[in-house]
Amino acid sequence: MxxxxxxxxxxxxxxxxxxxxxxxxxxxxxxxxxxxxxxxxxxxxxxxxxxxxxxxxxxxxxxxxxxxxxxxxxxxxxxxxxxxxxxxxxxxxxxxxxxxxxxxxxxxxxxxxxxxxxxxxxxxxxxxxxxxxxxxxxxxxxxxxxxxxxxxxxxxxxMTKAQARAKKAWEIQSAIAQGVYLARDLVNEPPNILYPESFAKKCKALTSHGLKVEVLGEKQMEKLGMGSLLGVGQGSVRESQLVVMRWEGGAQNAKPVAFVGKGVTFDTGGISLKPGAGMEDMKGDMGGAAAVTGTMLALAARKAKVNAVGVLGLVENMPDAGAQRPGDIVTSMSGQTIEIQNTDAEGRLVLADALWYTQDRFKPRIMIDLATLTGAILVALGEEHAGLFSDNDKLSEQLAEAGKASGETVWRLPMGDAYDKLIKSKFADMRNIGGRNAGSITAAQFLNRFTNGVPWAHLDIAGTAWQSGAKPTSPSWGTGWGVRLLNRLVADNFE
CATH class of the missing domain: 3.40.220.10 (Leucine Aminopeptidase, subunit E, domain 1)
Structure with a gap:
């Protein structure tokens, strides 16, 4: 139209x-x-x-x-x-x-x-x-x-009497809409069409908009020591990928803002197999990566005056004979070891290495990850808000304001030492689940161990990346949630 x-x-x-x-x-x-x-x-x-x-x-x-x-x-x-x-x-x-x-x-x-x-x-x-x-x-x-x-x-x-000014304003909104459309398309695609390598290929095509795109394969990630991410994908015939997108619209050598997306293109749960009912929705478990990709397109399309980095951890979580098992211990890029107690708590394993890589290579001003991480956040907040977890009050406030302005709202939940103790392991530096209670919070505590002091926020979008029914401006299952929020955050605070 x-x-x-x-x-x-x-x-x-x-x-x-x-x-x-x-x-x-x-x-x-x-x-x-x-x-x-x-x-x-x-x-x-x-x-x-x-x-x-x-x-x-x-x-x-x-x-x-x-x-x-x-x-x-x-x-x-x-x-x-x-x-x-x-x-x-x-x-x-x-x-x-x-x-x-x-x-x-x-x-x-x-x-x-x-x-x-x-x-x-x-x-x-x-x-x-x-x-x-x-x-x-x-x-x-x-x-x-x-x-x-x-x-x-x-x-x-x-129709408007302010036609000239409205056209300029619409150019910006139209660019953002491109990013939302792309994010929706990615979430809606079937998993036999969208898998790590084909997702990476779609990202490579964005170089036509001025983005710089790199793709790391499994051999490169092995050299970097990404045992946490690679463990998730080892049961799939699809090769895992790490995609790095850069938009350089700001001052030369200025530190970038960084966005990191969970990209599990299909999640069976692995050996800790999910129930069959509703498993088809797990094609959308890459909603965080979709949001980051859409955001990077939006920033490039509107020529945002900022340096930005988008990093996607792309894997498929399958339960074949070579799949990761409960009880395995993996070593992350950070050197920290992780006991796998549930292979369906895989998104945090992907993000652990993606976050560490991002902060280590780019030294960003801020780092925000987006992930369809826990069913617990859907129980807590429904489809109305994304869960916000952060170690930085200023960044949390900026995200909350951007959420109100964009219509993509967030709700901050607590973090702290008492929750962090719940992921203590008997055999490794940490375990990848914290038990039944506070599941979304313990997942965030896990991620915080891989941020290395960079101002960081985690957005759990399991309740917002797709929806049970159509809304006036969001008629499809995949919502493209996160693109407008992150764009507004950048426009209001980092340009």
């Missing part, structure tokens, strides 16, 4: 969408439409008891006095509470509605909103963003689709 910024001229074809705020008079474009309809819009609002509440939609078919075939009003709620997420949700809601109505093209009026803490250009850009995110589809594997299963909407124009 093509989303563009257009002049504030009433369209003569297609559908027209008029945002409305609660408790105030009509916005300027809606006032002009009502005048052209000789008061017909206000009469329709009264008849439908439409007041502009968030989520309310008014549908006027074949309105008289204007050239469009359909007229919609969509509520934003009270003006003072209008934020970018609300604008995007409204636009996303309308994309689904327009496709259901078999509409082919639409225009959205982006009028200034008094009392809203957003410029008129930002209002237009976020309405466009909502439409773009809602238009995502992952349907390439269907060989036959009925006409009513295919989206009809091909063009959305966002």
């Amino acid at each position: 093509n989303v563009t910024i257009a002049t504030a001229t009433l369209p003569k074809t297609g559908a027209l969408i008029l945002p409305a705020v609660e408790g105030t008079s009509l916005l300027p474009t809606a006032e002009a439409v009502d005048k052209a309809m000789s008061g017909g819009l206000k009469r329709a609002m009264k008849a439908a008891d439409f007041k502009g509440k968030a989520g309310q939609v008014l549908d006027v078919v074949a309105p008289e006095g204007v050239g469009v075939s359909r007229l919609y009003m969509v509520g934003l709620g009270a003006a003072r509470s209008v934020k970018q997420a609300g604008l995007e949700t409204a636009a996303g809601t309308m994309v689904a509605r327009l496709n259901a109505a078999r509409v082919k093209q639409a225009s959205i009026a982006a009028d200034p909103i008094a009392d809203a803490d957003l410029s008129d250009a930002d209002i237009a850009a976020h309405l466009a963003m909502g439409a773009q995110l809602a238009a995502y589809r992952f349907d390439g594997y269907f060989t036959k689709q009925k006409p009513d299963q295919k989206p009809t909407l091909t063009k959305v124009s966002v």
Whole structure:
């Protein structure tokens, strides 16, 4: 679907969408439409008891006095509470509605909103963003689709008087949308198509956007001493990979920000085999790596003025005769030894070496890892927030603020010595599980042993990387969660 910024001229074809705020008079474009309809819009609002509440939609078919075939009003709620997420949700809601109505093209009026803490250009850009995110589809594997299963909407124009400024703002949002789309595609791909080597190949293709990409194979990782990561993949016929992506948009020799992603392209649990029911979802166990990849694309596409590094640990966790066993002891790149008590606690083993490699080679300003790490975080926070764990209050606060601004929210959970003691091993420096209690926290304690003092945060995205049902701006199973959060963090604090 093509989303563009257009002049504030009433369209003569297609559908027209008029945002409305609660408790105030009509916005300027809606006032002009009502005048052209000789008061017909206000009469329709009264008849439908439409007041502009968030989520309310008014549908006027074949309105008289204007050239469009359909007229919609969509509520934003009270003006003072209008934020970018609300604008995007409204636009996303309308994309689904327009496709259901078999509409082919639409225009959205982006009028200034008094009392809203957003410029008129930002209002237009976020309405466009909502439409773009809602238009995502992952349907390439269907060989036959009925006409009513295919989206009809091909063009959305966002009308604004601040066209020049809105176009610049939309260029940035459009670049971020590219990253979200890529992250969603990666999570949605089937595991016979997306495995460590093919994932790495997709990353290599991003050099066309200005990223520098390196791929380390198993022999190179063996020389580096990455026994923790390699142990996870030893039961698979697929070779494990370590991908390093660099964006150099900041000052020369300036320390980078670093993002590290868990990339288990399929997780059977290994010898500690998962139950069969729902195992197909484990194709998404590389959601952290997907988010890092999408973030790196977004930063490159919008030419971010920052040096950034993305490191992906890519493995497949399979239970063949050569697979890692409970009771094995592996030596990580850091030199620390790890007793394997459960082969399904594999993501932290991958991240242990990826984190150590990242801090050792790049000496980053901050280091953030993202991983679909524990089912326990889904029990604690559901699909609403990602779990945040950190040894740095400032970085935690920056992530929390970026989460509120981007709509990808986080919730900080505690860490400490009492939890760290739970991963003490009788036979090695540590064990890879801490028992039933505080499972997400003990996983974070494990990771913290491989950060070497670099300001660090861990985001457990097991509840947010994919979803049980569609949302207005996230219509697919894979959400692409994390791209917008990390982009906002960089834009607000590190450029």
